[in-house]
Amino acid sequence: VVGSVFALLSISPTLTAALLGCLPCVFLIGSLMGTELRHISREVQSQNSLLASLTDEVFSHIRTVKSLTMEDFLIDKVNYNVNKSKMLNEKLSFGIGSFQGLSNLTLNGVVLGVLYVGGHLMSRGELDAGHLMSFLATTQTLQRSLTQLSLLYGQVVRGYTALKRIHDVSEVLDNCRQLVFVSKQHLTNISEVQYLSSYSAPSIEFSDVKFVYPNRPETIVLNELSMFLPGGKVIALVGQSGAGKSTVVSLLERFYDPISGEILLNNCKLTNFNVNYLRSKLIGYISQEPQIFNASIRENIRFGRFDATDEEVEEAAKLAYAHEFISNDLPYGYDTPVGQGTGTTAGLSGGQRQRIAIARILLKNAPILLMDEATSALDTESEAKVQNALNNAMKG
Numbered sequence: 346v347v348g349s350v351f352a353l354l355s356i357s358p359t360l361t362a363a364l365l366g367c368l369p370c371v372f373l374i375g376s377l378m379g380t381e382l383r384h385i386s387r388e389v390q391s392q393n394s395l396l397a398s399l400t401d402e403v404f405s406h407i408r409t410v411k412s413l414t415m416e417d418f419l420i421d422k423v424n425y426n427v428n429k430s431k432m433l434n435e436k437l438s439f440g441i442g443s444f445q446g447l448s449n450l451t452l453n454g455v456v457l458g459v460l461y462v463g464g465h466l467m468s469r470g471e472l473d474a475g476h477l478m479s480f481l482a483t484t485q486t487l488q489r490s491l492t493q494l495s496l497l498y499g500q501v502v503r504g505y506t507a508l509k510r511i512h513d514v515s516e517v518l519d520n521c522r523q524l525v526f527v528s529k530q531h532l533t534n535i536s537e538v539q540y541l542s543s544y545s546a547p548s549i550e551f552s553d554v555k556f557v558y559p560n561r562p563e564t565i566v567l568n569e570l571s572m573f574l575p576g577g578k579v580i581a582l583v584g585q586s587g588a589g590k591s592t593v594v595s596l597l598e599r600f601y602d603p604i605s606g607e608i609l610l611n612n613c614k615l616t617n618f619n620v621n622y623l624r625s626k627l628i629g630y631i632s633q634e635p636q637i638f639n640a641s642i643r644e645n646i647r648f649g650r651f652d653a654t655d656e657e658v659e660e661a662a663k664l665a666y667a668h669e670f671i672s673n674d675l676p677y678g679y680d681t682p683v684g685q686g687t688g689t690t691a692g693l694s695g696g697q698r699q700r701i702a703i704a705r706i707l708l709k710n711a712p713i714l715l716m717d718e719a720t721s722a723l724d725t726e727s728e729a730k731v732q733n734a735l736n737n738a739m740k741g
Contacts, residue, residue, distance in 0.1 A: 385433065696726070
């Protein structure tokens with residue numbers, strides 16, 4: 346570019362001055378468009394990061410997602426974010442294309458202007474045809490260089506915002522909020538659907554249940570298991586690691602169905618219950634490592650029942666012994682955003698996360714409460730608080 350400018354000056358200073366006089370306007374328009382493109386590109390990078398974080402969260406929390414029947418909610422949320430990402434990417438592509446097209450149009454206009462001014466100088470005898478052709482040839486070289494710079498600028502815009510995003514992530518912990526697409530298929534097709542009162546505590550019966558995991562068909566996990574669990578009682582399953590305690594919980598929530606035998610709720614076959622109804626109305630599940638989603642505390646609790654009011658959310662938190670630390674220790678109370686399910690990213694201790702999970706189940710108010718070593722990873726003080734919350738949960 347610099348060499349072309351010196352060549353133009355040596356051919357015709359007058360034409361070069363006219364040419365350079367047009368460039369500030371070109372650069373001004375390009376600068377304004379570039380500022381807008383950088384802004385859009387930052388939005389695109391942020392939205393793409395949000396969508397990736399949502400997808401990762403949904404699959405990493407899939408057990409909790411299905412247990413809370415959050416599929417429809419997450420499908421809508423992911424679809425919204427996918428459409429938003431698509432719109433922003435289309436907007437950025439259109440902006441970069443417009444910038445490059447306008448650059449080419451402007452540069453071609455400059456060449457035509459040079460031809461017009463050169464013809465005028467020739468008519469006055471100040472420039473001959475040979476010098477004009479040399480000037481035009483050099484101008485086209487300059488034009489091609491500037492066109493390549495405009496193409497390079499489009500790549501720089503994308504690269505700059507991506508680099509800035511990486512820098513931001515390295516500077517601070519990213520508190521993104523998102524969730525993902527989950528397929529909402531039932532495990533079995535049924536013609537008859539059973540319903541129970543959400544306020545009754547049904548009895549549970551395993552009758553000669555045999556089960557193997559699909560990916561380990563040679564290992565029998567449960568072999569003709571039979572047991573009766575009366576409603577309204579606190580019952581503990583005790584056994585060594587790998588004995589099948591967690592498998593029993595998974596079968597009750599119908600993440601799997603037994604290969605033989607039956608599971609009954611109040612003498613009704615478990616396979617006759619709609620999966621969504623079973624998980625949303627009848628069963629509440631608390632795991633050893635509760636999942637906290639990228640959302641506010643209030644939203645995390647409300648995932649137990651989406652139509653719950655703010656008052657009901659806070660009442661559930663009080664019963665779970667979570668209201669005090671939410672109100673006093675968190676900067677924005679119930680509206681404080683929390684992270685991706687671990688103590689570090691969520692900013693919560695293990696006991697605090699467990700109590701939020703219990704508040705979520707209390708809000709759900711399911712008649713069957715399943716707990717999978719819910720306090721085994723907690724210290725003594727946290728375990729005592731969580732145990733009090735669990736006692737409230739078991740009272741219904």
